[in-house]
Amino acid sequence: MSEPPGAVTGKLRISSKLDPERPLASHAPIARFYTALVTGDLRSLQVLTERYHQDVNLVFEISKNELEWQVKSQASYGLSGLWALEERRELSTPLCLAARHGHPDCLRHLLRRGADPDLAPGGRGPLHQACLGGHSDCLELLLEYKADPNLRSEEGTAPLHLCTSRGSLRCATLLLRHGAAVGLPSEAGGDTALHVAARHPCGAANAELARLLLRRGADANAIDYDGVSPLGWALQGAASHRELRPHRTVQLLLNHGSRKIWPAAFAKVLKSCAAVPEVIEVLFNSYTQIPVSQEWAEAVPEEVFQQHQPFYESLLALAGTARSLQHLCRSAIRTHLGSRCHSLIPLLPVPKALQDFLLLEPEGVVL
Structure with a gap:
């Protein structure tokens, strides 16, 4: 779990335009320190650290005014309510702020002065913040300073669970290289990093992220607390992310031995994924x-x-008929190879087109 909140050593109010009576005192050292961290102003950070903030493990209490919809009653047209100004308080550290905004030079300065890479008074540590933004350069620096790659956030997630942005592939690679547990389940939902990769497409690298996790030993049949496997999550989100070629993730999971869905449920998958025929x-x-x-x-x-x-x-022409001999031979080979299809089929002394066929490469029609 993350570190418990320490004593607050710096308070900061970030006021919205709707709260003009208490504006941010930009001339105050604490405000200038915060601004330098957020903007990546290394020179100002160095000066302010030397003059005012020798303790680089100080804990910010950041107050923000945010509009929040508050439900008041049930109206004939729906829920009736109003927008109310709510004050939010967040605890953070200089290291967390620099990691969140992707400033490795500021991170390096803080780490050299003894900043704790695992301090997480706000519930998420610097590694979590770097992963959320896909800031792999910041992540690498934190890991070099011995940040814990398996540190759980307040929500019970490890940094690997937060690899959902376009920079996730390199972030995940670095975490695994430094000892992140590939099968660590989250405390809240029991999902692994592979569940997350299947559920949250992150651009062209989505299938590659799943491939990386599977190569490092992720269990293709891991079940979360809702009883859903990575394949189940991949199928649930396929229709909304066709441009990201979700069939690649489905293909990878099946070639690594993922259990197939119950045949009687295939019609439900067809209904939800019909617009992505490659998945079907x-x-x-x-x-x-x-x-x-x-x-x-x-x-x-x-x-x-x-x-x-x-x-x-x-597909529909196969109603009441047996599959082709070609397909049945493919099925027999895949059954024999089991979860090693992904590694053994490419070694077979057969043409590349036949290897692709055995690996379930879509062809646009079924035989």
């Missing part, structure tokens, strides 16, 4: 034989069917 194709081809029913045809919206007509015609 990869998942369908992972079964030796699965009955195609009329319910499947009803699950595909007409406009989606028209947009991907060749694929859905080939």
Whole structure:
């Protein structure tokens, strides 16, 4: 768990425009110190540290005024309420602020002066903040100064759980290199980093992040507290992230031995993922034989069917028929190789096109 809050040694109020009576005193050393950390002004930070803030482990209490919708009553058109100005208090440290905003030079200055890389009075440590922003250069520096890669936040998450931005691949690589536990579950939901990678696409590197975690021993069949596997999460979010090619993550998980969904539930997956036929194709081809029913045809919206007509015609044409011998041979090979499909199939002395077929590479139609 993170460090318990220490004594507050600096107070700072960040006032909104709606609170003009208590503006931020920008001339005060504590305010200038905060500004230097947020903006990455190393020179000012050095001067202020020397003159006023020799203790680089000081704890900020940052007060912010934020608008919050407060429900008052049930109206005929919905919930009735009003916007109220609420004061929020946040505890932080200079190191957390510099890591959150991605300023490695400021981090280095603070660390050289003895800043604690694991101090987390606000619930999240500097590593958590660096991961949230995808600031891999800051992360690397913190790890060099022996920050704990498995430090849990107040919510019970490790830094690896927060690798959800576009800079996540390098952040995750660094964390694993420095001893992060790849299968560590979060305390709140029991999800692993692989669950997070499957649930939160982070750009083109999404499948590569899943690949990295699987290569380092992540369990493709880990179940969170809701009983959902990484494959389950990948399927749930596929339709909203088609541009990120979610079928790659589904393919990776299946090639690493992920258990398939219950065949009777395939119609539900088809209904939610119909707009991403690559996902449907990869998942369908992972079964030796699965009955195609009329319910499947009803699950595909007409406009989606028209947009991907060749694929859905080939899929629905398999109703009441056996799969091709070619597919059955693929299934037999995959069953024999099990969770080692990803590593052994590329070693087979067969053409690349056949290797891709065995690895469930989508072709746009099913046989």
